[in-house]
Amino acid sequence: xxxxxxxxxxxxxxxxxxxxxxxxxxxxxxxxxxxxxxxxxxxxxxxxxxxxxxxxxxxxxxxxxxxxxxxxxxxxxxxxxxxxxxxxxxxxxxxxxxxxxxxxxxxxxxxxxxxxxxxxxxxxxxxxxxxxxxxxxxxxxxxxxxxxxxxxxxxxxxxxxxxxxxxxxxxxxxxxxxxxxxxxxxxxxxxxxxxxx
Amino acid sequence: xxxxxxxxxxxxxxxxxxxxxxxxxxxxxxxxxxxxxxxxxxxxxxxxxxxxxxxxxxxxxxxxxxxxxxxxxxxxxxxxxxxxxxxxxxxxxxxxxxxxxxxxxxxxxxxxxxxxxxxxxxxxxxxxxxxxxxxxxxxxxxxxxxxxxxxxxxxxxxxxxxxxxxxxxxxxxxxxxxxxxxxxxxxxxxxxxxxxxxxxxxxxxxxxxx
Amino acid sequence: xxxxxxxxxxxxxxxxxxxxxxxxxxxxxxxxxxxxxxxxxxxxxxxxxxxxxxxxxxxxxxxxxxxxxxxxxxxxxxxxxxxxxxxxxxxxxxxxxxxxxxxxxxxxxxxxxxxxxxxxxxxxxxxxxxxxxxxxxxxxxxxxxxxxxxxxxxxxxxxxxxxxxxxxxxxxxxxxxxxxxxxxxxxxxxxxxxxxxxxxxxxxxxx
Numbered sequence: 001x002x003x004x005x006x007x008x009x010x011x012x013x014x015x016x017x018x019x020x021x022x023x024x025x026x027x028x029x030x031x032x033x034x035x036x037x038x039x040x041x042x043x044x045x046x047x048x049x050x051x052x053x054x055x056x057x058x059x060x061x062x063x064x065x066x067x068x069x070x071x072x073x074x075x076x077x078x079x080x081x082x083x084x085x086x087x088x089x090x091x092x093x094x095x096x097x098x099x100x101x102x103x104x105x106x107x108x109x110x111x112x113x114x115x116x117x118x119x120x121x122x123x124x125x126x127x128x129x130x131x132x133x134x135x136x137x138x139x140x141x142x143x144x145x146x147x148x149x150x151x152x153x154x155x156x157x158x159x160x161x162x163x164x165x166x167x168x169x170x171x172x173x174x175x176x177x178x179x180x181x182x183x184x185x186x187x188x189x190x191x192x193x194x195x196x197x
Numbered sequence: 198x199x200x201x202x203x204x205x206x207x208x209x210x211x212x213x214x215x216x217x218x219x220x221x222x223x224x225x226x227x228x229x230x231x232x233x234x235x236x237x238x239x240x241x242x243x244x245x246x247x248x249x250x251x252x253x254x255x256x257x258x259x260x261x262x263x264x265x266x267x268x269x270x271x272x273x274x275x276x277x278x279x280x281x282x283x284x285x286x287x288x289x290x291x292x293x294x295x296x297x298x299x300x301x302x303x304x305x306x307x308x309x310x311x312x313x314x315x316x317x318x319x320x321x322x323x324x325x326x327x328x329x330x331x332x333x334x335x336x337x338x339x340x341x342x343x344x345x346x347x348x349x350x351x352x353x354x355x356x357x358x359x360x361x362x363x364x365x366x367x368x369x370x371x372x373x374x375x376x377x378x379x380x381x382x383x384x385x386x387x388x389x390x391x392x393x394x395x396x397x398x399x400x401x402x403x404x405x406x407x
Numbered sequence: 408x409x410x411x412x413x414x415x416x417x418x419x420x421x422x423x424x425x426x427x428x429x430x431x432x433x434x435x436x437x438x439x440x441x442x443x444x445x446x447x448x449x450x451x452x453x454x455x456x457x458x459x460x461x462x463x464x465x466x467x468x469x470x471x472x473x474x475x476x477x478x479x480x481x482x483x484x485x486x487x488x489x490x491x492x493x494x495x496x497x498x499x500x501x502x503x504x505x506x507x508x509x510x511x512x513x514x515x516x517x518x519x520x521x522x523x524x525x526x527x528x529x530x531x532x533x534x535x536x537x538x539x540x541x542x543x544x545x546x547x548x549x550x551x552x553x554x555x556x557x558x559x560x561x562x563x564x565x566x567x568x569x570x571x572x573x574x575x576x577x578x579x580x581x582x583x584x585x586x587x588x589x590x591x592x593x594x595x596x597x598x599x600x601x602x603x604x605x606x607x608x609x610x611x612x613x614x
Contacts, residue, residue, distance in 0.1 A: 025435045025436075025439045025588070027435070028435045029435070074494060075490065077490055077493070078483070078486045078490065081482060081486055117517070120512065121516075124509035124512045125509050128509055129302060129303030129304070129327055130304055168604065169601040169603075170596075170597045172431075173431045173593075176593075178589065178590060178593040181585075181587070181593065182586070184586040184589055185581075185586040188584070188586070191382070191383065201475075204473060208472070209483075216483060219491075220487050220491060220494075224490075224494055227497075231494075231501075234497075234498065235501075327508065329442075332584065334506065379578070379580050380581075380583070
């Protein structure tokens with residue numbers, strides 16, 4: 001069956017036209033919590049890119065080479081989450097062992113990622129949309145980059161807003177959501193760039 | 198410490214076993230129903246696009262009977278074509294072809310019914326897609342697919358013109374134009390593309406069958 | 408931890424500690440499925456089901472679950488109930504299952520459920536945990552239905568698919584697209600917090 005979307009288009013789309021956060025609403029909880037400033041946003045974002053790309057690849061293999069042949073596709077939710085949790089745990093152990101510096105920068109974000117619905121969401125979407133292996137990795141990488149783009153931009157904006165007078169009930173999540181709405185609106189402008197063949 | 202470790206492992210194992218059994222049980226109870234749902238859904242779609250009447254609220258059994266009586270499937274060059282026959286099985290009353298192609302989000306699957314003379318659309322319907330609910334997902338809604346019913350299929354085989362165009366709602370004028378979905382430009386364009394592609398591919402195959 | 412009456416638990420779940428606008432949890436699905444009220448309703452019911460049963464199960468097992476592995480156990484429990492919901496939807500409501508798509512699976516990562524298991528069910532007995540699960544779930548569902556109500560009426564002119572706004576009125580389609588979701592939720596949080604803060608201020612001045 002021919003999907004027709006090349007991996008490159010999927011990669012590009014996941015960042016701009018179908019940004020997984022601004023269009024698919026994936027990863028909102030950590031987005032709202034961490035996006036106060038650019039540095040922590042960037043740190044979390046990089047961790048997300050790394051984990052998302054790898055887990056897309058791993059979960060693709062798990063799904064098509066383990067679950068489908070043994071007719072156990074209804075367990076994909078459990079299988080994917082186990083893979084994600086195990087991968088994050090493994091990465092955390094490796095970073096802690098081999099690069100204390102990196103651990104200080106990224107380490108604290110890794111546990112947050114396991115419950116980040118964006119990671120699981122990307123894995124579920126790639127199955128629903130029938131992506132092949134290359135497209136799945138492209139989607140994972142692009143998704144991570146798109147998510148990072150959104151959270152870093154939001155961090156920059158909120159840093160600038162730190163001195164602005166915002167009505168108290170709107171502070172925090174309220175204003176962040178409205179800014180996110182404006183960003184989503186802006187990103188919609190990208191949709192003319194992709195011609196899906 | 199070791200005791201707790203060992204207990205943890207046994208505990209986890211036992212719990213996983215229990216839940217796996219429960220989930221599998223729920224699955225086994227329902228898997229047949231899910232499969233039947235899929236099959237009847239496709240049959241209902243085929244009957245719908247072929248304009249074969251199915252009584253409102255028909256039971257699955259009834260749909261199956263009507264389908265088996267009125268529709269035959271035939272394989273032409275790797276494509277499955279469904280042929281509707283009249284009540285007495287004598288004459289052909291229409292052909293149904295599969296529609297398939299990339300949508301905006303993921304693959305879109307549908308069926309199109311074509312008149313026996315290959316000159317009119319009997320109906321179209323979409324049965325599987327990943328488009329945005331409420332936006333691109335509206336391709337399954339009655340108002341959208343009803344536009345195609347009775348539309349003339351142009352005799353343009355070999356030319357580069359499209360069979361059908363989706364235009365901004367309210368601007369569709371020519372006989373081969375229908376309204377697209379507001380706010381779902383990507384899906385509308387993708388659907389236009391796949392309808393035209395599959396018509397172009399299937400019409401020669403249907404001509405062979407006649 | 409003081410024993411809370413069922414009524415106190417319900418009020419907490421629905422208003423004072425509402426998972427969506429107070430604790431800011433479960434936002435992903437709050438934005439994704441709320442462009443149609445019927446999808447929102449089914450999503451809400453699914454979440455109530457999973458939260459309540461997960462809370463109950465965690466509570467039953469709370470004294471024998473080793474602390475070190477409790478996160479894994481909770482995830483296993485939640486994921487199992489979500490799979491069950493997914494199967495039931497596919498079997499009995501296939502069209503809605505198709506419309507909700509991946510978001511049913513994402514109930515697993517919905518921070519509300521894990522949050523309630525960790526914060527409440529682990530330390531409380533079965534019945535209060537059950538009530539808490541229901542209350543949090545209903546609190547979530549009500550907020551989502553409110554968002555969906557505005558999005559569907561403004562964007563499609565319908566409520567639960569029934570047209571309520573005459574077709575001459577131009578639809579605000581943006582409301583059913585992502586930006587509309589963000590704006591709507593932000594505004595609702597704004598409104599509810601204003602009311603909540605006024606109540607708090609009143610309590611402070613009278614007490």
